[in-house]
Amino acid sequence: MTSGQRDPQALLREIHRGFRGNLGDAYRTATASLSFDTLYHGALALAERLQTLPSGATPRPVLIWGHKDPRYMIAYWACLLAGRPLVPTERDTPPERLRQIVQGCDACAVLVAEGDPADFTHVSGALQDLELPIWGVDPSLMPAAEAITAPPVTSEDVAYIMFSSGTLGQPKGIQVSYGNLADFILWQQALLKDAPFAAVSGNIRHCFDVSLFELWSAWQRCCPITALNHADFANSTAYIERLQADGVGLWVSTPSITRLMLRNRRFNGERLPALRTFLFCGEALSKQVVEALFERFPNCRVINTYGPTECTVAVTSLEITRAHLDAPQDLPIGYARSGTTLVATPDPGHGEIEIQGASVGLGYLNLPEKQAAAFPRPKCYRTGDRGRCTPEGLWYFEGRIDREIKVQGVRIDLDDIEAHIRRQPGIEDAVVEPYVLRGEPRALNAYVFGQHTATALQALAEQMARDLPPYLVPRFWYAGFESGLNRNSKIDRAWLAEAAKTANHRHVHSHSGTETLS
Amino acid sequence: MTSHIDTQIIDAIVELLDMDDGSSITPDTRIEDDLGLDSGLLLELFMALEERLPALEIDPSELRPEQFSTVQSLSALIASFMKEDVPA
Numbered sequence: 001m002t003s004g005q006r007d008p009q010a011l012l013r014e015i016h017r018g019f020r021g022n023l024g025d026a027y028r029t030a031t032a033s034l035s036f037d038t039l040y041h042g043a044l045a046l047a048e049r050l051q052t053l054p055s056g057a058t059p060r061p062v063l064i065w066g067h068k069d070p071r072y073m074i075a076y077w078a079c080l081l082a083g084r085p086l087v088p089t090e091r092d093t094p095p096e097r098l099r100q101i102v103q104g105c106d107a108c109a110v111l112v113a114e115g116d117p118a119d120f121t122h123v124s125g126a127l128q129d130l131e132l133p134i135w136g137v138d139p140s141l142m143p144a145a146e147a148i149t150a151p152p153v154t155s156e157d158v159a160y161i162m163f164s165s166g167t168l169g170q171p172k173g174i175q176v177s178y179g180n181l182a183d184f185i186l187w188q189q190a191l192l193k194d195a196p197f198a199a200v201s202g203n204i205r206h207c208f209d210v211s212l213f214e215l216w217s218a219w220q221r222c223c224p225i226t227a228l229n230h231a232d233f234a235n236s237t238a239y240i241e242r243l244q245a246d247g248v249g250l251w252v253s254t255p256s257i258t259r260l261m262l263r264n265r266r267f268n269g270e271r272l273p274a275l276r277t278f279l280f281c282g283e284a285l286s287k288q289v290v291e292a293l294f295e296r297f298p299n300c301r302v303i304n305t306y307g308p309t310e311c312t313v314a315v316t317s318l319e320i321t322r323a324h325l326d327a328p329q330d331l332p333i334g335y336a337r338s339g340t341t342l343v344a345t346p347d348p349g350h351g352e353i354e355i356q357g358a359s360v361g362l363g364y365l366n367l368p369e370k371q372a373a374a375f376p377r378p379k380c381y382r383t384g385d386r387g388r389c390t391p392e393g394l395w396y397f398e399g400r401i402d403r404e405i406k407v408q409g410v411r412i413d414l415d416d417i418e419a420h421i422r423r424q425p426g427i428e429d430a431v432v433e434p435y436v437l438r439g440e441p442r443a444l445n446a447y448v449f450g451q452h453t454a455t456a457l458q459a460l461a462e463q464m465a466r467d468l469p470p471y472l473v474p475r476f477w478y479a480g481f482e483s484g485l486n487r488n489s490k491i492d493r494a495w496l497a498e499a500a501k502t503a504n505h506r507h508v509h510s511h512s513g514t515e516t517l518s
Numbered sequence: 519m520t521s522h523i524d525t526q527i528i529d530a531i532v533e534l535l536d537m538d539d540g541s542s543i544t545p546d547t548r549i550e551d552d553l554g555l556d557s558g559l560l561l562e563l564f565m566a567l568e569e570r571l572p573a574l575e576i577d578p579s580e581l582r583p584e585q586f587s588t589v590q591s592l593s594a595l596i597a598s599f600m601k602e603d604v605p606a
Contacts, residue, residue: 234557234564237577260558263565408558435554437536443554475554508554 008178009153011185012080015219016040025224027070027202028246030232034070034139036222043077044143046111050082051150053108053133059084059151061105061161064206065098065123066113067091068227071137072206075111076215078137083150084108085158085175088207095126096467097171101163102127105173105365109133155179161365162209162309164411173365176209180312183358185216187337191317192217195277195301197249202227203257208409209313210281213252236264240271247274254282254409255289256440262292269297281305281314282409284397285331286439290320306333306397309411310374310381311359315340316395333387333397342395344387352401353387356380405434407441410471417444417472424460426450432474433496446474447481447499454479457507465509473509480504523571523593530566531589534559545590573601 019026022036050062062084064075072088079086087105089098091114102110110132112120117136124134153159159181163171200218202225204211218225226246228239240261251258258278261267269275278293278300285304293302307314318334325331336342340357344350360379364371374382386398403414414432421430428450434441448457457477464473481499500506528540531553549555555563564576576599586592 234561236561256558260561263562265565265568437534442559443556475556508551510550510554510556 006182006186008155008159008182009083011182012178013148015185016043016077016081018222019219022222024222026218026222027073027225027227028242029068029070029227029229030238030242032070033224034073038139039070039073039077041142042074042137042139043081044146044148045141046074046078046137047081047148047150048143048145049135050078050084050109051148053084055108058157060108061085061087061158063087063089063098063102063105063107063110064113065089065091065093065110066115067205068202068229069114071113071139074139075113075137076206078111080159081148081150083153083157085161087161087163087173089163090205090207092470093207094466094469097469098123098126099130100171101173102130102132104163104171105161107132109135111135111137113137153178155182156362158362162207164309172367172370174309175362175365176309176312177362180359180361183339184212184312185220187339187359188213188216188313189220190338191303192250192277192279195250197221197223197277198274199224199226199246199248200250201225201243201248201252203251203253204282205230208282209309210252210254210409212313213279213281217250217252233260236261237266240264240266243275244272248272249274249276251275251278253278253280255280255285256283256408258289258293259440262289262296267296269300272297275300277301277303279303279305281307283406285320287325287331290325290331294322294325304331304334306395307359308355308381308383308385310361310363310383311340311355312361315342315355315359318394330396333395335393335395342387342389344389345382348389349391350388351386353383353385353395354380355383405441407434407443407471412444412472414444417446417468417474420464420467421446421448421460424463426452426456427460431496435476443476444472444474445476445478445496445500447496447503448477448479449481450479452479452505454505454507457505458509461507461509475509476500477507477509478503478505521593521597523596524589526567526570527563527589527593527596530563530570531555534563534566543589545588545593547589548587549589549592550587567596571596571600574599575601 019036019040024036025033026036026039027034062079064086066072067090110123112123120134155178157178158175159178161173161175163173200214202214204214214225226242226248290302293300302320304320305314305317316334316336320331340359343354345352345354356379360381363375384401386401388396405412417432418430421427431447433445435443435445457479461477478500481502524545528543532540568574568576586595
């Protein structure tokens with residue numbers, strides 16, 4: 001079934017109606033829970049309130065701010081029901097970036113979905129003088145009517161906008177339509193139709209679109225999400241106990257998160273007998289992770305998927321088997337999903353992956369040049385990823401064409417960060433490279449040219465931390481390399497190792513308490 | 519004086535951070551500010567220590583980064599989690 005056969009608004013309202021009267025949990029945190037019935041009524045009531053906001057020719061977006069709180073779910077559904085594009089943001093989005101996002105997408109309101117319901121100073125401080133309504137989310141509100149009278153949305157209307165890295169000027173807003181969303185919902189339902197689960201993990205931040213697998217798989221079956229607060233990452237034992245108590249059967253994550261959980265010996269099939277299906281997205285899946293899962297969770301199913309945010313979460317999938325692990329190649333990313341076609345250019349079978357079809361989103365907000373380059377035709381997106389395809393249509397991911405990398409699932413454009421450092425006063429030049437452990441990028445190294453001291457490096461790191469989200473701030477800073485070391489047009493590993501070794505000044509930027517996982 | 523637990527911590531860090539050797543790490547080395555261990559790597563370090571020290575049972579909920587900053591203070595904290603006496 002493709003989205004063309006289904007009216008997105010009708011599909012969403014049908015799923016929402018299914019929540020009514022269901023007193024089972026929809027969302028569970030370590031300290032709170034939310035029933036489907038409360039989600040049903042709370043979302044309707046908030047949607048009614050959103051309807052009172054002024055509307056232009058097209059509905060203006062609504063920002064949601066918070067982290068893993070039941071109120072986030074209510075805010076999410078309120079936007080969907082009211083036909084307002086939702087913009088998920090996080091607790092640790094820096095104030096300046098929050099401002100840029102609000103201004104960049106011309107948001108008409110902010111919904112604060114965490115913290116003290118009477119205290120919005122953390123958000124209002126960042127947005128002062130913008131004269132924007134900042135509302136809390138009250139789960140106890142009841143709607144005036146049992147159905148929403150929102151204007152009809154079409155398949156081409158914007159359902160959500162995800163803001164991706166892009167450190168230069170405005171953050172990059174990626175728009176996904178109701179048609180794309182409906183197509184995704186039906187696809188993930190088909191993908192997971194045989195998976196036995198009655199509760200779903202809540203690993204992924206809502207500002208990261210991989211979270212849509214968790215949300216929609218749970219919402220469609222009316223099962224609870226066991227949400228992981230990222231401040232509790234160090235306490236994986238407590239999360240494992242909650243997964244056990246809640247009987248979580250579907251695990252959605254980036255390979256990084258799973259690799260972390262696997263370090264805890266309690267993460268196994270004996271303790272978590274219900275956990276039978278693992279779905280990966282957001283990063284290249286390594287054989288080591290799958291081997292470990294097969295050993296710890298005998299008879300589990302591992303599904304690998306791949307896709308850019310621009311094309312609605314994921315566009316390929318397949319179940320990983322022993323044969324894939326034993327094959328000499330890296331793990332495949334799968335076959336194109338129904339309604340979507342992948343082609344390699346310029347050589348069919350090997351080259352840049354181009355995605356066509358129902359999953360291709362509306363593209364970037366107010367970035368005509370980037371839009372023209374990445375979306376050469378409607379319903380066609382050039383990923384910048386290199387891929388290889390077998391005659392049977394099985395795809396393998398071979399890395400980026402440009403300098404975009406992923407650190408623990410988050411897209412990072414190294415060129416952007418370098419440019420941001422170069423714009424700071426007194427900087428001659430800078431090189432940013434991933435800090436790699438056992439083949440996986442774990443953080444960023446910054447090599448700064450010019451006259452600098454460790455104190456100056458620290459000031460630079462702190463300035464970056466004020467401007468950018470934590471995951472874009474390099475952790476290791478080097479300056480004062482051996483003379484004669486100039487920036488090469490192409491940086492090689494030997495050069496970097498030498499620069500790190502001979503640097504007179506080194507600074508380690510600690511995020512102190514903030515989390516970098518997605 | 520480097521204790522048995524100090525040595526285990528340093529060895530685990532060398533392995534975790536893929537370092538050539540532990541010569542640059544002393545009991546005074548700061549875990550976050552000098553080595554750059556974030557909460558993810560810190561968790562991996564705890565788990566690696568559990569593997570290295572069979573008598574160690576870490577309850578991560580009682581082990582918060584603010585309770586230690588150096589190899590030495592982490593070592594003292596780890597010692598308090600040991601189920602039985604270990605030769606120092």
